[in-house]
Amino acid sequence: MAPNVLGISCFYHDSAAAIVQDGEIVAAAQEERFTRKKHDPRFPLRAINYCLEEAFLEADELDAVVFYDSPTLSFDRVMKSLLSVAPRSAEQWQKAGPSFLGIKLFVTRYVHRALKHEVPVLFTRHHLSHAASAFFPSPFEEAAILTLDGVGEWATTSLARGEGGRIETLEEIHYPHSLGLLYSAFTYFCGFKVNSGEYKLMGLAPYGRPVYADLIREHLFHAKPDGSFRLDMRHFGYLDSDVVTNERFDALFGGPPRKPESRITRREMDLAASIQQVTEEAVLSLARHAREVTGSRQLCLAGGVALNCVANGRLQREKIFDRIWIQPAAGDAGGALGAALAASHMHFGVPRRVGGDGRDAMRGSYLGPAYSSDEVRAFLERHGHPYERNEDREIRVQRVAQTLAEGKVVGFLSGRMEFGPRSLGGRSILGDPRRADTQTVMNLKIKYRESFRPFAPSVLEERCGDYFAIDAESPYMLLVAPVREELRKPFELPAAELGDTDLLEHVRRERSSIPAVTHVDYSARVQTVSRDVAPDYHAVIEAFAEKTGCPVVVNTSFNVRGEPIVCTPEDAYRCFMRTEMDMLVLDDCILEKSKQPAAPKDESWRQEYELD
Amino acid sequence: MNRQLFRHHDTIGHLFVPGIKARVEHEAGGYLLRTNREGFRCRHAFEKKRAPGKFRVLLFGDSYTAGDGVSDRFRYGDVLETLIPGLEVYNFGLSGSGTDQQYLIWREMAREIEHDLVVIGVLVENIRRIVARYRPYETPDGKPVLLAKPYFTLERSGDLSLHNVPVPREPLTESELAGDGAAHVDRGGRFEGLRRLVAKLGPDVKERLQRWTRYQPLPAYDRPNDPDWLLMKAILTRWTSELPGPAVICPIPLYQYIEETASPKGYQARFRELDAPPRVRIHDPLGDFQQVSRAERRTYRFEVDCHLTPSAHEVLARSLARTIEPLMAKSS
16 A cells, blocks of 8 residues: 555644655645745645645545644643633633634544545644654654654653654653743744744844843743753743733843834843753753663754754754754644654554665655746746746856856746745745845845845855855755854954944944855854755856855845745746846746836835735 | 646647646646646647557547546546547647637647547537637736637638737737727626626526526527527538548537526537538537436536536546447448
8 A cells, every 4th residue: 555645734823735655755835835825824725735736646545634733632732721820811712712613623624625525634743743754754764853842732842762664752841831932932022923033033142142041041941951841931921811921021131022123122132142042052951861862873853943043053063963854844834744754654554765875855845836947938928028948957057157146136946846934946036145245135125124134055065064164964954054264254243231233234244255144153054955956056056156166155035025935936026026136047947137027116015915 | 726727829829838737726626637748638648640559539629628627537538538448539628718729729730640530529608709809817916807819700702711810918908909809708608797696696596597597598509590600610611621531529518408407409400510421420418418317417517617527527428439439440
């Protein structure tokens, strides 16, 4: 039997679907990419449609649909948590109760209605889904598995061991004690959006000093020698209100939360540095415990906290494990994939096959839809958009590389769309990292924001060591590594005593020979690009290196602020025309902005996306 | 839909994008389709030379033949292949096309392909499409526009004149139509406003009204000298006269005829005018659709979408097989 298993995650945030055939990952995508609603939590109808399309399967050919979570256990947790703080939780009950009773308990009905077929619906456990998403696609025969997120059913953290086609959960930390929710509390307190602004907080940390770390350890987060921890719930609001912090929390950190979009002050920078330090310590401590308990030399990670690439980078450097592998869709979207994999191997008994080449089974996370040259040209010709087709890849990449070397910005849609939150060269905006003005240009003309965070670099895998001090591949942009010392330029952040500082002024200053991707602490969020996994993208960077000597390009997600990453050629063209990108690559077609008819001035789209 | 299924074509107006693999969201859950390298929803790549031992049928038609609403394997063309060993069906069906465009497909893209038989699946509603010069279309952002299509006019001499070729690429709005253009938009039939209103009231109301009024959707078939019929007849006559071998014309009935809520007599009589065996045979499948109870016939279309369901495709395939198999036997 070669079972076809569809995994789904939804009703919280970032709903997604994934399909696994005979244990092989065939397709996976987030619903937001199709609906164009960022972090879309709704039932993933469009993502399911895509997965069945890619696998070319009828609904009646599915052996099971697997939901990534146990709604009854989640319901149990919500009810018990609310009861524990009743009657203060009355309002919370009114909000959460119907959501669970009305939606989550009826997943089976949703699935049958969507597919118009009564496919068996299975349920797995939230953290097992994460663990499966981390271990089964990894290149390891056996490994310790850590999953860390906000909460899933009762668990917030789990330690498991995977071997072959089995995963055994060994330990769990339960709600409300959650490293993810702790980080989210600071995300909220620093004025960023919970469940999407955590990466901003991480990016803010290098500007600050961890002056609040002791306060956090003393009052909020009590770590134990075995890596487990407890939160002092008197400082948090998420049990009895819909705000994650409360007045005690405010009092601890000198006043109310920062208002979103207001000026970032020294307090937020120092809070970011402090919670980052505490988080890193917690992750390292959990990892040491995992090593001790499992005896394994490999570690797999998933859950939202595993997207903290600074902590991941530190974990990599500390060498607690010989090798680590992190699921690129580490958040709840990846739960869809994990659920499908868990059912395939653990329910249907499909033997797990680990590639002998040391590569994982994620196919570079390029698991979304691709658009052929015929499809691209049908779109361009239907709308009369001027383009040039260049079937010869060598000539095409030379043009793209030349454009980048001239300091211009290129929108790049090539092959299958990425699964997970990062653009990895399938749907990316590219720029020249050597230029001091690239960061400002890309921010103001493309992203329509001014960010204190530098962009991420994509580097040829074989040249990575020349630029970054990292001894592992990082294909999913999940490890932060230092820029090599010899490339750095003298730079110092002003002394903290000077008080608030203009972040943008610092981020604009040259800190290395690749300033657009170097953070103020000389770190970079590295993506290594290999020839065999991403041949087209690799070819572009290689051509850029031939022209400039620099095997690194700036890679940022192909979207404007608040917009989901583009999926189709049409999404890409729309984004291209709304911004000041100079060139758009759609498969083998190249569009130059200067040759496009002037678009009517229409700023209404800026209201289209909710800012993240 | 995250894929564009159609591309512009200077002569035909539109064609499927080649090499597509897609699942189209649909009220029945969704259906799978693939297009071949030539841009047709056919599982065969079109080879000019016929393979030895195969009886090759070139099949033409609109969305009923291309298979809107059903996955490839359920379409009557594909079912025919499973029913008749040795049969190879090249499906040139094109959604949203009229018989005029289907004839142009034959002329432009199929006439060089070796074959034994041509089957033209004429959805009887195509009589409206052949007189249309523009078809309504909705842009991805929901704006209604019109797209031009090629069309023929029947001259006093009896000749057919082709217009609108190359087909203009640019979409138009109704206000941009020149002359009597607005009178040549395919609006889906008579009483457009009333039909929209009824559609809003839901399929149940629509069906009750149809039963009650016995509304005749295609009155152009009622008279042998109706100009629309004369045009249809001229197109089919010219097409079949250009064929090197035999043809089967299969008038595919609308659901009103299958469910006996409108009289089929007009269209049946008109298509019989074209019956000229052995070169041209009319295969009327209506009786086969009517073998079951009226309630059961309702399952031959979807709840809202009136395209054929897999069971209707099966009926149509079995019906056509009765005409094709003897021709195949004769040929061997």
